[in-house]
Amino acid sequence: MTVLEVSDVRRSFGGIHAVQGVSFALGEQEILGIIGPNGSGKSTLFNLLTGLVRAGSGKVRLLGRDITGWKPHRIARAGMGRTFQIPALFVNMTVQENLYAAAVEGDWKTARQRTGQVLDLMTLGDLRNELASTLSGGQQRLLEFARVLMRDPQVILLDEVTAGVHPTLRQVILDAITRLRSEGRSFLVIEHDMELVRAVCERVIVMDAGQVVAHGSFDEIAADKSVVEAYLGVPTQ
Amino acid sequence: MNCAAAMIPGTRWQQSSLLVFLVVVATVPFWADDYWTRIFTGVAMWSALAMSWNIMGGYAGYISFGQVAFFGIGAYTTAVLMQKGPGWGFFATLPVGAVLAGALAVLIGWPVLRLRGAYFAIATWALAEAFLQIATAAGFTGGSSGLTLPINASTSFFYYAMLVPAAVTFVVCWLLLERSRFGYRVKAVRDHEAAAESIGIDTTRVKIQAFAFSAVIPGVFGGIYAYWITFINPTSVLAGDITDQMVVMALVGGLGRIWGPALGATLLYLVDRQFIASFGETTAYIAVLGGLLALIVLFLPDGLISLFSRGHRTALSRQLLVRLLPGRGGTTGRGGRL
Amino acid sequence: MTLFIQTVVNGLLVGGLFVTISIGFSLAFGVLDVVDFAVGEWVMLGAFAGVASTTWFGIDPIAFLPVVFVVFAVLGWLLSPLIYRVRTSHYARPALMALAFTFGIATLARGSMLTAVGFDPRTVDIGVVSGTVTIGSLHIPALRLLGFAFAAVATALFMLFLYRTRTGLAARAVAQHKEYAGLMGVNVKRVSSLVYALYAGLTAMAGVLIGGIYSITAQDGPLYTLLAFFVVVLGGLGSVGGALVAGLLLGLLEALVTVYISADYTLAVVFGVLFLVLVISPRGLLRRGLA
Numbered sequence: 001m002t003v004l005e006v007s008d009v010r011r012s013f014g015g016i017h018a019v020q021g022v023s024f025a026l027g028e029q030e031i032l033g034i035i036g037p038n039g040s041g042k043s044t045l046f047n048l049l050t051g052l053v054r055a056g057s058g059k060v061r062l063l064g065r066d067i068t069g070w071k072p073h074r075i076a077r078a079g080m081g082r083t084f085q086i087p088a089l090f091v092n093m094t095v096q097e098n099l100y101a102a103a104v105e106g107d108w109k110t111a112r113q114r115t116g117q118v119l120d121l122m123t124l125g126d127l128r129n130e131l132a133s134t135l136s137g138g139q140q141r142l143l144e145f146a147r148v149l150m151r152d153p154q155v156i157l158l159d160e161v162t163a164g165v166h167p168t169l170r171q172v173i174l175d176a177i178t179r180l181r182s183e184g185r186s187f188l189v190i191e192h193d194m195e196l197v198r199a200v201c202e203r204v205i206v207m208d209a210g211q212v213v214a215h216g217s218f219d220e221i222a223a224d225k226s227v228v229e230a231y232l233g234v235p236t237q
Numbered sequence: 238m239n240c241a242a243a244m245i246p247g248t249r250w251q252q253s254s255l256l257v258f259l260v261v262v263a264t265v266p267f268w269a270d271d272y273w274t275r276i277f278t279g280v281a282m283w284s285a286l287a288m289s290w291n292i293m294g295g296y297a298g299y300i301s302f303g304q305v306a307f308f309g310i311g312a313y314t315t316a317v318l319m320q321k322g323p324g325w326g327f328f329a330t331l332p333v334g335a336v337l338a339g340a341l342a343v344l345i346g347w348p349v350l351r352l353r354g355a356y357f358a359i360a361t362w363a364l365a366e367a368f369l370q371i372a373t374a375a376g377f378t379g380g381s382s383g384l385t386l387p388i389n390a391s392t393s394f395f396y397y398a399m400l401v402p403a404a405v406t407f408v409v410c411w412l413l414l415e416r417s418r419f420g421y422r423v424k425a426v427r428d429h430e431a432a433a434e435s436i437g438i439d440t441t442r443v444k445i446q447a448f449a450f451s452a453v454i455p456g457v458f459g460g461i462y463a464y465w466i467t468f469i470n471p472t473s474v475l476a477g478d479i480t481d482q483m484v485v486m487a488l489v490g491g492l493g494r495i496w497g498p499a500l501g502a503t504l505l506y507l508v509d510r511q512f513i514a515s516f517g518e519t520t521a522y523i524a525v526l527g528g529l530l531a532l533i534v535l536f537l538p539d540g541l542i543s544l545f546s547r548g549h550r551t552a553l554s555r556q557l558l559v560r561l562l563p564g565r566g567g568t569t570g571r572g573g574r575l
Numbered sequence: 576m577t578l579f580i581q582t583v584v585n586g587l588l589v590g591g592l593f594v595t596i597s598i599g600f601s602l603a604f605g606v607l608d609v610v611d612f613a614v615g616e617w618v619m620l621g622a623f624a625g626v627a628s629t630t631w632f633g634i635d636p637i638a639f640l641p642v643v644f645v646v647f648a649v650l651g652w653l654l655s656p657l658i659y660r661v662r663t664s665h666y667a668r669p670a671l672m673a674l675a676f677t678f679g680i681a682t683l684a685r686g687s688m689l690t691a692v693g694f695d696p697r698t699v700d701i702g703v704v705s706g707t708v709t710i711g712s713l714h715i716p717a718l719r720l721l722g723f724a725f726a727a728v729a730t731a732l733f734m735l736f737l738y739r740t741r742t743g744l745a746a747r748a749v750a751q752h753k754e755y756a757g758l759m760g761v762n763v764k765r766v767s768s769l770v771y772a773l774y775a776g777l778t779a780m781a782g783v784l785i786g787g788i789y790s791i792t793a794q795d796g797p798l799y800t801l802l803a804f805f806v807v808v809l810g811g812l813g814s815v816g817g818a819l820v821a822g823l824l825l826g827l828l829e830a831l832v833t834v835y836i837s838a839d840y841t842l843a844v845v846f847g848v849l850f851l852v853l854v855i856s857p858r859g860l861l862r863r864g865l866a
Contacts (some may be wrong), residue, residue, distance in 0.1 A: 024559065050435055051434075052434065052435070071434070071439075072431075072434035072435055073434045073435075073436075073437050073438055073439045073440065074439075076434070076435055076436055076437035077437045080327045081435070081436070082435055084431075084432065084435075088435075089428075089432070090424060090425050090428035090429055090430035090432070090433075091428055091429075092424065092427075092428055093421065093424055093425070093428065097424075098347055098425075100418060100421045101418070101421035101422055101424070101433070101436070101438070102425075102436040102437065102438075103418060103423040104437075105418075108418075109318070111418070141434055141548075147436055148436065150436065151436065151437055187515060297667045299671070300670065300671045300674060300675055302678065303610075326594075344726060345850075348853060348854035349849075349850075349853055349854075351857075352670065352853065352857050354670065354671050354674075355610045355670065355671070355674060356812075356853060356857065358610065358671070358674055359610065359804045359808065360849070360850065360853060362612075362801075362804075363801055363804065363805075363846045363849055363850075364846060364850075365800055366797060366798075366842055366846070367842050367843045367845075367846035367847075369842075370839065370840070370841075370842040370843055371840075371843050373839070374839040374840060376665075427668065433673045441858070469601070478798060481678075481682055483677075484675065485679075488675070489733075511750075515595070519690065520686055520689035520690045521686060521690045522686070523682060523686030523689060523690075524683050524685075524686025524687045524689075524690060525677075525686070526677075526682055526686065527680065527681065527682025527683030527684070527686055527825070528679070528683045529679070530675065530676075530678065530679030530682065530683075531657075531676055531679035531680050531683060532679075533679075534661055534672055534675050534676040534679060535657060535660070535661060535676065538661075538664070538672055
């Protein structure tokens with residue numbers, strides 16, 4: 001079953017064609033990787049999917065509903081969450097407050113419970129009363145991931161979520177992704193870490209200059225000449 | 238057991254000093270003379286006004302330069318309704334002013350809060366200036382000659398008329414902004430609007446609600462003020478200086494905290510009264526306000542209250558030193574507050 | 576009918592001055608990324624400098640213009656680093672903090688001038704031209720023609736600077752892509768100071784002429800700030816071309832309202848239009864501005 005369907009989405013900024021006719025489908029419990037050189041339009045694509053930026057043309061369907069043109073908060077409530085390339089935390093609030101802000105409307109008890117669950121999953125329990133600005137880079141990414149989970153989204157978009165993260169924390173993230181996937185969720189993952197992509201993503205899309213230049217399994221695209229030409233990412237040892 | 242005590246933050250020492258403070262404040266007319274009672278009346282009003290600006294400026298992160306428009310609406314509503322013709326009672330006029338102010342906020346806010354903060358500042362400011370001009374020109378507001386209200390000479394009446402709403406304002410603000418999820422959402426909008434949207438917060442709606450809330454407060458106090466000073470004209474209730482003063486009070490005291498504006502208001506109001514006592518009603522005070530605002534933004538944007546926070550004291554002195562060194566712009570990166 | 580044409584012409588002529596003010600203001604916004612609430616005070620201070628030129632120095636204000644430019648450019652040059660510092664600080668919402676800073680400066684200027692000269696209106700005594708010029712059945716005040724001529728020259732020079740000099744190129748680069756401009760070797764801080772200084776000098780000069788066409792009081796700063804905002808919002812924040820169109824439009828609107836409705840309601844009408852534009856087309860009438 002397709003949870004996310006992207007059809008010929010386009011967006012230009014003045015003369016810059018940031019995203020030119022991108023189409024793909026994301027299935028249930030699938031992890032789809034998106035790779036490509038800087039400036040290839042990956043983050044813009046995320047902005048388009050989550051409604052932060054209006055698409056010039058094209059359609060996006062989430063869980064069967066046409067969400068093209070919807071406001072970001074409405075899309076978030078419909079079941080899509082995302083993290084940002086540069087962690088977008090509420091720096092003047094504590095870890096716990098960051099999560100409370102993301103809690104679904106309703107009673108406090110449920111909100112507190114959910115916060116506790118999410119903190120445990122991300123091993124952030126000890127830091128719950130720390131100001132978000134005092135966290136390390138890796139902890140900030142964990143918090144951002146945690147915050148996304150507060151609304152229990154079906155589709156999760158992760159933008160370079162392991163960039164600059166200490167290996168131990170990286171493992172926490174990977175474990176979380178695996179566990180969440182087994183519980184029925186799907187992921188769209190922008191990454192530069194090829195090792196992670198190979199390990200975790202079933203399929204990979206390669207973007208360059210706003211277009212999809214290749215897609216398939218990691219091995220397939222690794223062998224693809226056009227990918228190698230556009231962008232060479234060697235798995236780190 | 239003692240649920241109320243559990244809800245109020247702070248140590249035993251802080252709680253008892255708070256209690257003493259409350260008793261002192263509640264009994265002012267009994268131990269202070271008329272002059273000082275009037276001073277404290279003004280302090281109560283300005284504390285609440287500064288807090289109202291703080292809701293948008295400190296908690297939502299949107300600077301409004303038009304708060305005085307709502308104050309003026311409240312003042313003129315009460316003044317007009319208390320004229321011989323309609324002949325309303327004082328207390329009945331207040332809700333009307335509040336509703337009008339809130340409605341205007343929603344009307345103005347809805348289109349403008351979807352845009353960047355700079356547009357909001359401009360639009361609110363332009364609104365206030367336009368109101369000033371309309372009030373000066375229009376007939377039913379008495380034009381530039383203004384309106385006179387029924388006289389009430391009781392200083393203690395007005396003290397409580399200002400104090401009770403001020404106390405209610407602070408309690409409601411504290412509950413809504415520091416103890417509810419609405420507060421977290423408002424602060425989320427301030428800290429990172431895009432992220433707030435992406436976690437399901439309808440930021441426009443939150444902003445409008447905060448704005449309406451911040452408008453209702455001056456809407457009420459404008460009405461009380463009009464009755465208090467008995468005579469109003471456009472300059473006394475719609476001048477931009479009133480907004481300036483609110484802004485400076487909130488900034489001097491400290492944005493984004495509940496007690497900041499009260500601290501700033503008390504300090505500045507006393508300074509203002511002293512200024513007038515020494516130099517008379519003078520336009521120099523406007524220059525002082527402006528200069529103070531600029532200085533605070535440059536050197537103490539977190540306000541005086543940040544000096545009291547334990548962790549901040551050392552950090553702040555460090556920051557001040559860094560800023561005074563030429564060429565250094567201050568700490569960057571995830572340093573944040575500490 | 577003649578009255579209408581007369582009004583239109585008068586309005587467009589003074590609109591030229593609004594354009595001059597707004598172009599500088601718009602660019603300053605683009606480069607410094609701050610809405611300068613003190614723009615009207617630069618106009619007011621410039622106008623009073625024009626008054627001083629005859630009362631203190633006995634020089635015609637027009638001859639005094641270069642002096643005005645230099646003095647206010649220096650003031651702007653000194654003030655700009657402070658704005659820049661607030662703008663680049665790490666506090667929550669530095670852009671709005673910088674806005675509050677300029678608001679403080681504006682209030683300081685207004686309060687100081689009020690204390691220094693009081694509430695009385697003054698007029699800049701421009702002796703170089705006087706009376707009206709008659710073209711056909713239209714009687715155009717020579718002062719307005721002079722004002723327009725000045726505005727045209729000043730705007731043209733400013734555009735020349737922007738599009739034909741290397742510093743101008745740097746300024747435009749900073750306005751469009753601050754981060755990248757820095758990486759390409761542009762000294763963003765210095766360019767910002769230069770742009771702000773130019774804008775302050777230019778605006779003060781326009782103030783001299785405005786003070787001649789209209790009178791000026793120490794309280795008029797906010798009025799001109801509002802008008803500058805109007806032009807820039809209508810034309811689109813950051814769009815120089817938009818400021819051109821909107822400036823002329825404002826002059827037109829102001830003249831029409833004064834003649835056909837009442838001078839008392841100009842602000843209210845201006846605000847009404849401003850508000851409408853923000854609701855319908857926040858990126859300006861030409862949709863060239865930043866959202």
